Amino acid sequence: MASGQVSLEIKTNENTNVTERRFPGTMLIADLKNRLEVITGASAATMKLTFYDLSGNLIAPAEDEKTIESYLLNNSGGKLQLRVKDSNMIGFEDLSMVEKNVMSNEDYENRTDSLRAFKMRNQLGRFAPNVAKLEEEEVDPSIKIGERCEVKVAGAPPRRGQVMYIGKIGNKPGKFVGVKYDEPYGKNDGSFDGVRYFQCPSNYGSFVKPSNVQVGDYPEIDVNFDE
Template sequence: MDGGVTVVTNPLVNVRLTSSISSFEVQRRFNRGISIAELKGKLEMVLGATPSCMDLDLFSVSDKFLQKMDDNEALLGSFPVDDDCRIHVTDRSGQMSEFSDVSKVEKFEIPEESYEKRTDSARSFMKKHRVGVYNEEEMAKKKADLAAREEEQKAAADAISVGSRCQVQVSGQPTKLGTVMYVGKCG
């Protein structure tokens, strides 16, 4: 025996990825034997930032900052990366933020009269096949159902008076007793 220490870990690690580019969190699995430069190349495909403009920060499972991952030659496994750790990518280029601002996007708008004349639109298809709001019978039935439901609710509300005792049941919570303080429509 040479007296050396041998550390045995899983060669793959599952990490959570966040970035300054997107508000979404992504989970990916990486080999601990890849360099940080290779990791940045893989992250480019996931997040869209250029590797040369990436800053990587490592956070623990409980989201405590551990350290910067700024040595491109170092192996991913040389950092204290465990399953469910988070790697936050900061894009220093600033170019990706302009794609998330929809106010800079020019909208295509067509006048209502021109759209009405088109035969290849969703509206013309719905009219032709009598779908949705263009099906008078179905819309009349829905309107009648709504009126009947409102009438039932009104009759039920008329049977309740302010000051009456009531029992409130919410799924997942214990039943509660109370007193009616208001009868009517909300809003």
């Protein structure tokens, strides 16, 4: 067979990525292994090479004293698939093989080169000034537990009820007002993320921002469902 360049589609271990390279057909397999070290990261001393045709059919395992072109078939068109296996090579697609460095939250808090420290210095994310302002926002002192109230939220009709809770819920920033509605217009029963903050029937409870709550003389509205 005439000498020339052979195009190899190279796969390493179980990695699905394919690297295509051209090599002289007269190159010995032993020399090819040395070249593949830079391309695949496998070791020439421990790698095993196997040639396949472009349809994935096995041709033969490679032998060091043979040339690349000796594995070409008449209908290969100067191209081959080459699979490189090296059991000593860590497959980085398998994260279980990668040693993990576990750090306690306390140690992480004390680091000055962490992402959290960077965000704090530059007031980014949850450390941004607008978020901090929301955390510090005080609830209108007129809003007290037990007071009648009316809740006005954009896109929804006014809803009346009773203030049942004032404070934080879960990890949400800022304070919320827990309201027990007179009608089943709510989304919960006074609990949030599995934690109960007040008691009411299902779908009668809701947590809203203080700015959406107005307390005062808001008697319960009689609704005649028979009309």
